[in-house]
Amino acid sequence: MGVGKRGNLVNIIDFGLVKKYRDKRTHPHIPWRENRNLTGTARYASINTHMGVEQSRRDDMESLGYVMLYFCRGSLPWKGLKATAAKQKYDSIVAKKMTTRTEIICRGLPNEFAIYLNYTRSLRFDDNPDYVYLRKIFRDLVCEGFQYDYVFDWTVQIPVQIPEECIGHCPLHEPFSDSRYIQ
Template sequence: MSSYMSFGTIFGNGKYLLGRKLGSGSHGDVYYGKDLHSEEEIAIKVESWDCEEMFLSHEFQVAKMLEGGTGFPTVRWFGQEKRHNVIAMQLLGSSLNSLLQQNGNKFSLKTVLLLADQLLERVEYLHNKRFIHRSIKPENRRDDLESLGYMLIYMLRGCLPWDNAMNDPVLLKQVKMGTSINTLCKGCPEEFSKYMAYVRSLNFEETPDYAVVREMFKDLFFNLGYEYDAKFDWIPQEKQSIFTPSRRQGLEVRKIYTR
């Protein structure tokens, strides 16, 4: 086997079938797959033993600890297959980044508020399990919520003030530090400014009041007359067969909240 598992590979004692590639990350590749026993469509992450650093084993342990939370996938299998570490897990929906790109790089206020409620719930669950994005240090909860704020503003505005400085780390830091909350949230309802002000007021070791910020966005949602009907901006498209090789197998997945 080459450094990449090939399309159609059967593994896991004959239980799983590897489909087409979904995307690539810094530590491996992600594929569609199928559980041949249940006919369930799944996601498969593959990491070659040739990688300088291997993280899939740790990711498996974290995923198992997070199982049961809404929006977190269930792990079906983890093991080794011909010099690869492999995870078979529940297949979730499209990434927010891909949905955002399909929607012209912006979402409506209704969709952003629906997402805000769900994302804050997910982050709270993650923090309660003592896993902080990029780090397990509890004092980084504030950073996570600030990054989430950037993400929400980006989805609503379609840009952030420092977009043009993304390729210059020094300039990027300067622009971020010099951007006021009013400038950051220009054109957004005042609740977004209040959210950012609250998050930045937190001490690093202080436990955020997730319920308060969720309620603030919910109040805005209902005051605008929106119906909590889970009708997001994106329209479901006809699903491509996961076992039809795709010409766009090199999909780049970008974390928009780090912009």
């Protein structure tokens, strides 16, 4: 997360699974392929990724939806499923994703989350997601009675109680010896 004047930025640092969705020279969309291995984190993977289909922009958008839901809820219906082997766990996760209605996944959140997830799940492999529409859904939501104050959880100073005997003596607290706030 950004700090100070850049506290409103989220820095994404792991691009290990990134690939072009269009051929560099000829520009057509990458081809549909099946029997692909699951790549990425199963918790956030799209249903099609679980099913072994080549990933495309639709899968990125569905995954982003799961990440946003996780940020809002702190959990997802398929988090913590138990299995003895990775394949069994992945199968359980995709089964839960496929059988849990979007309205249940998004329960308690604004309807825009269900709209977003239904939209992304309806995209075909080579569809061009309407990014303007998707951003507008959430921008409109933010404008509904929410005052954007540019204060984020990670930029707020939280008072902590540090025992007096630790101040100046505990190596872990040295950076905070002049302050009782986590910076």
